[in-house]
Amino acid sequence: MKTPEKLIHKKRFWASLWLAQFFIFYLLSKxxxxxxxxxxxxIETQNVRVNAFKNIFFSIGDVLYILSGIFLAITCLFLWKRNARKKIWIGLLMGINVLYFIYQLFWGMMYFQQxxxxxxxxxxxxxxxxxPLAEYYLQKCWTLRKRNPDKIYRLNSTTTLEQEIKRQQQAIARQYGKGDSIQIxxxxxxxGRLMNYTGILGYYNPFTSESQYNPYLPDIQIPFTLAHETSHQIGFAREEEANFIxxxxxxxxxxxxxKYSAYWFAFKTILYNISRKDKNYSLQILKNLPKPLLNDYKAEVKFYREHQGRIQKFFSLTNNLFLKSNRQDGSISYNYFxxxxxxxxxxxxxxLKMQSQKHK
Structure with a gap:
């Protein structure tokens, strides 16, 4: 049986090791x-990690998160037991050290690339x-949208999207020196249902190298979300750069x-930035959207109005803090994009030249 003094020393050791890791990785990031x-x-380990879970039809990372939540809940209950408290804290500190090291080794330091x-x-x-940039992408969107007869944009399948994204990712990976054969x-x-209320479209799991997306998003957002999340899988950690990729x-x-989903994202992002200084211009653009584009826009607005709430504000705040802690602008503006x-x-x-705001 371990004496209380030994348990205290162990707790201090693991707590000090975590602080030491934090300090060392901070220095390395410079x-x-x-x-x-x-x-x-x-780059050298990514394909191994992707292939380990690629053929499992559900998200292993999500399962691990659920199990971790259950484990933490049970652990918190045991913290009420005074005799077991010190041992539980030691176990938690050991786990934090291991996970923090793995996170920094395979992902955290990627935020500090050039x-x-x-x-x-x-x-x-x-x-x-x-x-003129906003109007350029509005015209691009309208050119593509005219070929789609649906009242509101519909996506039939993600199978062909995965093949096309992988093909494009290979070319981009070679262009930016991220490797020659990238698995996504x-x-x-x-x-998914919970994500509707968080404002999160998708996320990358740094431990399993899986990219998850919310399948209940408006269809117009899904293709670009897939492209964005798989951009993380080839090493673009910053959110704004993953948006650009x-x-x-x-x-x-x-x-x-x-293509339509990417242009639509660019158009909305540009228009949002304009609206911060010239709201009337942005409102005029939206007012004159062609009917199919307006339908797509209204479908998105309806989706977010139906799912907005306190939980969305919480996730927006925490995500913004996380991004800023990794040298990013945060989730509010994405000006870097x-x-x-x-x-x-x-x-x-x-x-680019200014065009008429009416698109026929």
């Missing part, structure tokens, strides 16, 4: 060579520059569902 080393670890866009290219956004895997989340997947794709998009247009030599 070193480019160290971050590059962790990026190589991710950004896709250098800081000197990031300047205050000019609302007038964004207006996305699965519907087991928490997801956009490129749609932009370069021959699949019209993927706009900067990447504008830089992409400059590189492609795409010169």
């Amino acid at each position: 070193m480019d060579r160290a971050v590059f080393f962790f990026e190589k670890i991710f 950004p896709l866009l250098s800081r000197d290219k990031i300047k205050p956004l000019d609302t007038e520059q964004l207006k 895997c996305f699965k519907p989340s087991l928490y 997801g956009f490129l997947i749609g932009e370069n794709s021959t699949d019209e569902n993927l 706009i900067y990447l998009l504008m830089d992409y247009h400059k590189e492609k030599g795409l010169h």
